[in-house]
Amino acid sequence: MNTLKLLALHLLVSLLHCPFCVLVTVSSSKPQVEVHEHTDAVLTCEFRTEKDQNPRIEWKKKGKAVTFVYFNHKFTGSYAGRAKIEGATLTIHSVTQRDSGEYRCEVTAGEDHVNLGEATVTLNVLVPPHVPSCEVPTSVFVGSGLELLCKDKLSVPPATYRWYKDNKALMTTAGTPYSIDMNMGTLKLKSVSKTDEGMYRCESFNSVGAPKSCVAQQLNVIEYPWNLAILISGAAAFVMFIFFCCLCVYVCRRRGCCKKDKKTKSTKCFNPPPPPPPPIHNLKHYKQTHSFMI
Template identity: 50%
Template sequence: MEKASLFFPLVVLLIQCLPIVPVTVSTTTPKVEVHENSDAVLSCDFRTEKEQNPRIEWKKKGTDVSFVYYEGHFRGAFAGRARIKGATVTLQRVTQKDAGEYRCEITAPHDTITLGETNITLEVLVPPHTPSCEIPSSALTGSVVQLRCRDQQSIPPATYSWYKDDKPLTPSRMANATYHLNPITGILEFKTVARGDTGQYSCLASNKVGPPKMCEAKHMKIEDVNMAGVVAAVVVICLVIAICGFGGYYAHRNGYFSSESVCP
């Protein structure tokens, strides 16, 4: 009997010392990447200490935190195009507006720690669209010329390559190169454009999501400066200056600019 009385407090002490397992929440995919108009699975797994019927909520972070799933129903833009199994949510036909950070929250009122959560980032991938290209129709030799290419819709952002007469222009790292091509910004710059740079130019936008897209080719003509015209213009300007100077001298000598006035 005495042994039993000693054993019982030890059992109680051991029970009290056992580690308490609070509500725990986790995800197998903290970052989800899906193509536009496909389904996105946001996994959320949880385990509770005592609670048999925990409250499940999903929220989307943005300028303001908005509910995705609350009180057993999907809310807002997710109503009618999402489903839940356990705590894992599947969003159907996702668009770029659905991209962002989501939070799965599990509330277990009867547990020692009543709240657990996990975050998931959703990225919606968008294939390249036909880029907009700015290609001047003409330029003068020796001038600085920029050709611009941009696709603002592709995700991840597109990289760019330029073509002249259907042949690719390679990014040049040589110090004496006549042009510089930036595949990130899409800018093709000629430091001192020459007549040999005349041709049909087009730009190709690419990313890992879908097939690349190219803008319509445009012709750029490089022309020499008209030296005869420049010389003629200089001669005309010099003649005008000389005539004006002579006229001023003549008028001054004949008293047209005299400050004295004749009174009646």
């Protein structure tokens, strides 16, 4: 904004000093350019000066930072060797998506009273559809939910998508058991049945080129075997039985019906038995100290 104010002020001062001067003017007859990838893009720039017959011409590209395309009479960076300039009009050969963006043509006439003019041109490189990446599982169980994915990240404008089963386009109606998002490229089935088995492929298309399709992939729908179903049912029943038992024990303890009566302790005294008599072989040590008569 400050630059524009200074430019306007400088223009006003120049007009006051030279009311009949022809000021430098820069314009583009085609400010919006759309071309297909790998073709030439012509960015027009016309200018008129007051006195300077050999003004300085520069082209810049605006992105995260402003970079030079044409500076000091030569091209810079990736534009060297694949671009040319005629007057102030810029031609870029074999453009790619990286060349898309906003370009600015600047003309500086040092001999003029108002010596700077500029014009902006926006380049949009159109890219036809590419072969999309498709995600289709090889097998799925009956009754399972399923989502098939399709994506083309390179096409410009962004691609939209169609899904095919056994080379027949899938169309969504009120009664179909699936849904398709044409912008996101998803095919969703809430509950897979045996009739959903088949070859699936996805196609990406836009307004630039011919549609492109991925290779068809086989989807197999597997039914649960009886032994597996019985095993799953038995395991579920066992888990429910254990849970029921734990719940019964918990409720019983909460109500106090599982407490045991404490046994009363005995108050009888315990008398140890008398010591045994000495062994017979110790009698020889016995001496009679008194005599007595019966």
